[in-house]
Amino acid sequence: MAIVRGRFENAPVVLASATPSIETRVNVQRGRFARVALPERFGGRTLPEIAAVDLRRDAPERGSWISPRLVEELRRTTEAGEQALLFLNRRGYAPLTLCRACGHRFNCQNCSAWLVEHRFRRALVCHHCGHAERVPETCPACGGLETVVPCGPGVERIAEEVARLFPDKRRIVLSSDFPGGTERLRSELAAIAAGEADIVVGTQLVAKGHNFPNMTLVGVLDADIGLTSGDPRAAERTFQLLQQVTGRAGRGAKPGRAMVQTYQPDHPVLAALISGDAERFYREETSAREAAGLPPFGRLAALIVSGADRAEAEAFGRSLARVAEPPPGMMVLGPAEAPLALIRGRYRFRLLVKAPRDTNLQEFLRHWLIRAGKPRGSVRVAVDVDPMSFL
Numbered sequence: 001m002a003i004v005r006g007r008f009e010n011a012p013v014v015l016a017s018a019t020p021s022i023e024t025r026v027n028v029q030r031g032r033f034a035r036v037a038l039p040e041r042f043g044g045r046t047l048p049e050i051a052a053v054d055l056r057r058d059a060p061e062r063g064s065w066i067s068p069r070l071v072e073e074l075r076r077t078t079e080a081g082e083q084a085l086l087f088l089n090r091r092g093y094a095p096l097t098l099c100r101a102c103g104h105r106f107n108c109q110n111c112s113a114w115l116v117e118h119r120f121r122r123a124l125v126c127h128h129c130g131h132a133e134r135v136p137e138t139c140p141a142c143g144g145l146e147t148v149v150p151c152g153p154g155v156e157r158i159a160e161e162v163a164r165l166f167p168d169k170r171r172i173v174l175s176s177d178f179p180g181g182t183e184r185l186r187s188e189l190a191a192i193a194a195g196e197a198d199i200v201v202g203t204q205l206v207a208k209g210h211n212f213p214n215m216t217l218v219g220v221l222d223a224d225i226g227l228t229s230g231d232p233r234a235a236e237r238t239f240q241l242l243q244q245v246t247g248r249a250g251r252g253a254k255p256g257r258a259m260v261q262t263y264q265p266d267h268p269v270l271a272a273l274i275s276g277d278a279e280r281f282y283r284e285e286t287s288a289r290e291a292a293g294l295p296p297f298g299r300l301a302a303l304i305v306s307g308a309d310r311a312e313a314e315a316f317g318r319s320l321a322r323v324a325e326p327p328p329g330m331m332v333l334g335p336a337e338a339p340l341a342l343i344r345g346r347y348r349f350r351l352l353v354k355a356p357r358d359t360n361l362q363e364f365l366r367h368w369l370i371r372a373g374k375p376r377g378s379v380r381v382a383v384d385v386d387p388m389s390f391l
């Protein structure tokens, strides 16, 4: 939007980022954008040293999520009077709740998603539709008493572990779903910057832009989250996020370091992060996108067909595919179940259009939708050209 607006106003637009997107980099290569480099970090600080913790070898103890190496580093850092950040991009207490007697898993009644336990709200919550229910005392499937257990960690659970490991250290948990909104968040960020916490546990809220001069250690608890999604930008987004988060360490006078827990230290995203060779990662990712004809080298459009009745939605998706008539060079894929196959009680199917860069995609989509005719009943079609999200 800023670029479109800048064009209308004939005004220069500055896109400032330590982690520019591949789209922006390619626009520089094509000569559409000019590049202005600020090669040094603010205040002349060096970038933090980043080490991988291979969870296959340095596994945390049972029921714990922080590896012994990272625990040791936390101890050293806090004893030196410095601050540490533990990063996990998962809100709540546990991402999954199940019955250990019968295996029943708690999922949302409206969405194809697990319910996330939020202990401070004492509820199981759906992150897609907001549905909430109490954590039951007995399993609804087998009636087992006290058999319902949380599975996996969210930030609230990590905070609990930190409290157990370091009972006399001051902790702050930062997550977007705590009451108090931006007001509370702002005061907590100021408190951290003022040194009023020893260990901070946070979601991606803490990744961007904040300056904590006494923070010298960042621990990434699960660097693999996000690498496996079906989104063509998954690798790039994970790399950007991890670079931003680890960049919180060592912004003051003392040098910083980061430890990244992962099961796949050889994954290109992690290898690039650990070696500090961002340019190599961007080169490889850019040529992979070019080879696959993905943005910014090709264009995508997503059509989400949704309906209260699964069969009706799927049938309309199929009839859309039948009348697609893509011109040479263009491809229509699907319909396939969308990654989130059910949201708010609506079943979702996705068709994906892959087209060369110079295609008039809007024109094609318009004629296609006219050919397909109006969907019946509760069925709706949502069109997303150049989608930023693929759920």
Ligand SMILES: [Zn+2]
Residues within 6 Å of the ligand: 099, 100, 101, 102, 103, 104, 139, 140, 141, 142, 143, 144, 147
């Ligand atoms: Zn059960």
Ligand SMILES: [Zn+2]
Residues within 6 Å of the ligand: 108, 109, 110, 111, 113, 126, 127, 128, 129, 130, 131, 344
């Ligand atoms: Zn839901």
